[in-house]
Amino acid sequence: xxxxxxxxxxxxxxxxxxxxxxxxxxxxxxxxxxxxxxxxxxxxxxxxxxxxxxxxxxxxxxxxxxxxxxxxxxxxxxxxxxxxxxxxxxxxxxxxxxxxxxxxxxxxxxxxxxxxxxxxxxxxxxxxxxxxxxxxxxxxxxxxxxxxxxxxxxxxxxxxxxxxxxxxxxxxxxxxxxxxxxxxxxxxxxxxxxxxxxxxxxxxxxxxxxxxxxxxxxxxxxxxxxxxxxxxxxxxxxxxxxxxxxxxxxxxxxxxxxxxxxxxxxxxxxxxxxxxxxxxxxxxxxxxxxxxxxxxxxxxxxxxxxxxxxxxxxxxxxxxxxxxxxxxxxxxxxxxxxxxxxxxxxxxxxxxxxxxxxxxxxxxxxxxxxxxxxxxxxxxxxxxxxxxxxxxxxxxxxxxxxxxxxxxxxxxxxxxxxxxxxxxxxxxxxxxxxxxxxxxxxxxxxxxxxxxxxxxxxxxxxxxx
Amino acid sequence: xxxxxxxxxxxxxxxxxxxxxxxxxxxxxxxxxxxxxxxxxxxxxxxxxxxxxxxxxxxxxxxxxxxxxxxxxxxxxxxxxxxxxxxxxxxxxxxxxxxxxxxxxxxxxxxxxxxxxxxxxxxxxxxxxxxxxxxxxxxxxxxxxxxxxxxxxxxxxxxxxxxxxxxxxxxxxxxxxxxxxxxxxxxxxxxxxxxxxxxxxxxxxxxxxxxxxxxxxxxxxxxxxxxxxxxxxxxxxxxxxxxxxxxxxxxxxxxxxxxxxxxxxxxxxxxxxxxxxxxxxxxxxxxxxxxxxxxxxxxxxxxxxxxxxxxxxxxxxxxxxxxxxxxxxxxxxxxxxxxxxxxxxxxxxxxxxxxxxxxxxxxxxxxxxxxxxxxxxxxxxxxxxxxxxxxxxxxxxxxxxxxxxxxxxxxxxxxxxxxxxxxxxxxxx
Numbered sequence: 080x081x082x083x084x085x086x087x088x089x090x091x092x093x094x095x096x097x098x099x100x101x102x103x104x105x106x107x108x109x110x111x112x113x114x115x116x117x118x119x120x121x122x123x124x125x126x127x128x129x130x131x132x133x134x135x136x137x138x139x140x141x142x143x144x145x146x147x148x149x150x151x152x153x154x155x156x157x158x159x160x161x162x163x164x165x166x167x168x169x170x171x172x173x174x175x176x177x178x179x180x181x182x183x184x185x186x187x188x189x190x191x192x193x194x195x196x197x198x199x200x201x202x203x204x205x206x207x208x209x210x211x212x213x214x215x216x217x218x219x220x221x222x223x224x225x226x227x228x229x230x231x232x233x234x235x236x237x238x239x240x241x242x243x244x245x246x247x248x249x250x251x252x253x254x255x256x257x258x259x260x261x262x263x264x265x266x267x268x269x270x271x272x273x274x275x276x277x278x279x280x281x282x283x284x285x286x287x288x289x290x291x292x293x294x295x296x297x298x299x300x301x302x303x304x305x306x307x308x309x310x311x312x313x314x315x316x317x318x319x320x321x322x323x324x325x326x327x328x329x330x331x332x333x334x335x336x337x338x339x340x341x342x343x344x345x346x347x348x349x350x351x352x353x354x355x356x357x358x359x360x361x362x363x364x365x366x367x368x369x370x371x372x373x374x375x376x377x378x379x380x381x382x383x384x385x386x387x388x389x390x391x392x393x394x395x396x397x398x399x400x401x402x403x404x405x406x407x408x409x410x411x412x413x414x415x416x417x418x419x420x421x422x423x424x425x426x427x428x429x430x431x432x433x434x435x436x437x438x439x440x441x442x443x444x445x446x447x448x449x450x451x452x453x454x455x456x457x458x459x460x461x462x463x464x465x466x467x468x469x470x471x472x473x474x475x476x477x478x479x480x481x482x483x484x485x486x487x488x489x490x491x492x493x494x495x496x497x498x499x500x501x502x503x504x505x506x507x508x509x510x511x512x513x514x515x516x517x518x519x520x521x522x523x524x525x526x527x528x529x530x531x532x533x534x535x536x537x538x539x540x541x542x543x544x
Numbered sequence: 545x546x547x548x549x550x551x552x553x554x555x556x557x558x559x560x561x562x563x564x565x566x567x568x569x570x571x572x573x574x575x576x577x578x579x580x581x582x583x584x585x586x587x588x589x590x591x592x593x594x595x596x597x598x599x600x601x602x603x604x605x606x607x608x609x610x611x612x613x614x615x616x617x618x619x620x621x622x623x624x625x626x627x628x629x630x631x632x633x634x635x636x637x638x639x640x641x642x643x644x645x646x647x648x649x650x651x652x653x654x655x656x657x658x659x660x661x662x663x664x665x666x667x668x669x670x671x672x673x674x675x676x677x678x679x680x681x682x683x684x685x686x687x688x689x690x691x692x693x694x695x696x697x698x699x700x701x702x703x704x705x706x707x708x709x710x711x712x713x714x715x716x717x718x719x720x721x722x723x724x725x726x727x728x729x730x731x732x733x734x735x736x737x738x739x740x741x742x743x744x745x746x747x748x749x750x751x752x753x754x755x756x757x758x759x760x761x762x763x764x765x766x767x768x769x770x771x772x773x774x775x776x777x778x779x780x781x782x783x784x785x786x787x788x789x790x791x792x793x794x795x796x797x798x799x800x801x802x803x804x805x806x807x808x809x810x811x812x813x814x815x816x817x818x819x820x821x822x823x824x825x826x827x828x829x830x831x832x833x834x835x836x837x838x839x840x841x842x843x844x845x846x847x848x849x850x851x852x853x854x855x856x857x858x859x860x861x862x863x864x865x866x867x868x869x870x871x872x873x874x875x876x877x878x879x880x881x882x883x884x885x886x887x888x889x890x891x892x893x894x895x896x897x898x899x900x901x902x903x904x905x906x907x908x909x910x911x912x913x914x915x916x917x918x919x920x921x922x923x924x925x926x927x928x929x930x931x932x933x934x935x936x937x938x939x940x941x942x943x944x945x946x947x948x949x950x951x952x953x954x955x956x957x958x959x960x961x962x963x964x965x966x967x968x969x970x971x972x973x
Contacts, residue, residue, distance in 0.1 A: 115630075115633060118630045118632065118633070119632070120630075120632060120633045120636050121577055121580075121632045121633075121635070121636045124580065124636065124640075173826075174819060177819070177825075177826045177829065178766075178819060178824055178825075179824065180762065180765075181574045182632070183574050183575065183576040183577045183631075183632060184571060184576050184758060184762050186576070186577055186580070186632075187576040187577055187579060187580055187754055187757075187758040188755075188758055188759055188762060188812070188815055190580055190751070190754060191751055191752070191754040191755030191758065191759065191808050191811070191812075192755065192759070192808055192809065192811065192812030192815070193812075194751045194808070195751050195752065195755055195804065195805050195807070195808020195809055195811075195812070196805065196808065196809045196812065197805075198751065198802060198804065198805040198808075199801050199802060199804075199805025199806055199808075199809055200805070201805075202801050202802040202805060203801055294640070294643060294644050294647055297636075297640050298640040298641070298643075298644055301633070301636040301637055301640050302636075302637050302640060302641065304633075305629065305633050305634075305636070305637045306637075308629070341651070341652065342648055342651060342652065343647060343648065343651055345644070346644040346645070346647040346648045346651075347644075347648065349640060349641060349643075349644035350641070350644050350645055350648060352641075353637075353640075353641035353644065353645075356637060356641070360623075360627070366627065366628075368627070
């Protein structure tokens with residue numbers, strides 16, 4: 080066997096398996112995304128467990144009365160399984176409507192009760208019937224490699240049904256998934272969508288249970304949508320990414336199991352899907368771990384830098400206001416036209432050396448960290464650094480940057496003072512955290528809101544009264 | 545009862561109690577599916593323990609399973625708490641992945657040994673009394689000992705941290721603010737759940753343990769008014785379920801029904817019954833709704849009769865329309881005619897109305913009642929107008945609904961609230 084024949088799956092058997100599994104996974108992916116958004120992915124797990132009692136009952140009935148040759152035709156067993164699966168769906172829905180129980184209790188009770196019942200019946204059937212029931216559990220676990228072409232056709236039909244359902248009710252389903260309360264208040268038949276969806280999952284589960292196995296049935300429904308969640312937040316891209324992930328895990332899984340024939344294909348596919356999930360978790364572009372970590376540390380550095388600059392400026396600000404007081408200015412006398420003169424005074428005062436270590440201690444940074452940020456600021460032309468005695472001077476650019484940070488801080492303080500009843504300590508503290516998050520737009524809006532009442536210069540004086 | 549039968553019941557009771565104790569908190573924190581996740585994801589742990597030690601001693605397997613269970617809970621917690629994934633989805637991803645891994649490991653090694661995944665599923669409680677440890681002349685089954693220790697630990701944990709869990713389950717943010725180590729306690733709790741599950745798997749299997757962890761607390765939740773009550777009720781229910789199953793098994797002893805299966809079926813039946821008959825239950829709610837509906841129809845009828853005679857058919861027609869408006873449940877929609885006829889009959893029996901030749905007249909007693917009702921209606925209108933800032937056009941429709949509130953206290957209070965006459969502009973009576 081050479082590489083190309085493995086990668087392209089030249090063997091007829093593996094082609095059928097690949098085709099069937101991919102078609103199946105598309106159906107699952109379509110419905111899985113909606114289930115993810117409705118926060119009830121695990122319902123598929125409880126439905127697949129609920130098939131056992133039905134399958135066993137069908138087996139007992141058939142083998143006692145000798146109706147159908149079970150070694151040839153297993154569809155009757157699947158039909159029995161479908162009935163109990165639908166029963167469990169009906170039961171869960173009615174409990175949900177008539178009690179305060181959360182979804183997790185419904186799923187857990189369904190799994191334990193139905194599966195327990197199935198086990199009890201299984202034990203019974205071993206005494207009851209002449210037929211060999213020990214294969215029933217293997218039947219549930221299924222075997223992906225033994226899939227035949229008619230199975231694949233059934234998958235195609237069911238997946239098309241799911242696709243049609245989703246296309247026809249696209250708008251309603253998306254509203255229902257994002258906000259069920261809103262959907263029911265605008266008069267949508269929420270119950271209808273809900274039940275049709277659950278019945279479709281039941282059918283999807285039951286057709287897959289023997290042909291692809293219970294492991295794959297649950298895994299391919301649950302894992303790809305969750306993995307896709309790390310890449311995007313919008314519905315259509317979410318569905319596309321989910322389909323891509325499930326198709327690629329099916330392909331890789333099928334190839335791997337063609338190379339190592341002893342391993343069950345379904346489990347291999349799920350393990351591949353799991354690895355894709357881990358990759359998405361780490362490197363996902365929407366909320367992957369690496370991305371989140373990077374953006375957080377970048378943000379932390381920006382915060383540290385801005386604190387550093389603002390603290391430096393605030394040292395001078397104190398001197399300015401003292402100077403103003405000495406000169407006989409009071410904050411009441413200042414008018415808006417004098418704002419500029421204060422700023423220019425600030426500029427002259429700010430052109431002196433600041434000690435990094437004292438500023439670092441007021442800004443709550445370690446000295447090495449402060450020095451690192453200072454070096455960065457110097458490389459961007461905000462500061463000039465004197466390395467011999469660890470001091471820095473503002474450049475003009477840096478001073479304006481520091482002023483804008485100070486301005487944002489003051490704006491927030493003012494906003495909190497004007498619109499909330501927070502105490503002064505709280506105000507400074509909250510402004511400390513929020514100031515870094517304001518963009519230009521928000522800052523403009525804030526100043527427009529507040530300008531009618533106060534001016535910036537007034538605030539500069541007011542703080543120290 | 546023979547030695548084996550006795551110990552089977554005792555072991556089942558021990559496991560039921562220890563899982564019911566932990567299950568309450570699990571259920572209250574909306575985390576029941578953790579039990580399901582644990583029962584699936586221990587599989588690779590067991591397989592790996594076997595490959596590493598090349599022996600089937602249960603100690604190695606239990607350790608492997610516990611490690612796997614802890615890994616599952618930690619990963620799913622990380623996914624749901626730090627990465628804000630929905631809790632159930634996080635669990636689902638973790639356990640389906642681990643289960644698939646476990647199956648691969650087992651089928652790969654299955655040629656060398658018979659490692660039966662079904663054993664994890666069903667357990668073998670009937671065989672547990674056969675492995676015994678001797679203390680002098682006493683023969684104690686191993687499973688009873690190990691599960692007994694787990695029960696003691698669980699009991700001590702619940703007793704010591706009862707107060708903390710009481711606050712955490714009621715209001716987690718408040719618990720955090722008042723200095724309780726919520727996360728730490730949560731992890732200890734999950735650790736105990738994992739250990740309980742793994743130790744119990746050997747005896748009762750994974751499916752059973754889910755039933756024990758979730759169903760008794762869920763039933764207790766329907767009746768209990770506090771965490772303490774919930775703990776007591778769930779323990780009682782768990783013990784009862786084991787006893788009932790023992791009785792049932794005595795009846796079907798030769799049918800080959802596994803004990804584990806019977807217990808979960810019994811728990812399922814108990815759960816459904818509790819749902820039907822509890823005060824939150826379906827039946828109670830139907831009865832309450834129907835009673836309220838019939839009462840409302842009667843009052844509406846009396847108010848109509850205040851204005852004059854009406855034919856019986858008109859009366860029923862009117863009442864049906866009203867009933868459908870008041871209550872949109874299917875039993876009042878479909879059977880509105882029945883409820884209307886019933887109300888008419890009830891009114892006649894209590895001598896509020898007289899029915900003569902198809903015409904309905906109001907009696908003296910009914911007149912008094914109807915006047916009371918319209919006074920109540922007026923009171924509500926005034927109240928809504930004065931205190932509720934309703935417009936004069938809205939008050940009538942809202943009062944139509946509120947006037948049916950039966951509590952006498954509310955009427956008296958309303959009377960006090962609206963002592964001086966208020967005239968509502970633009971509103972006719």
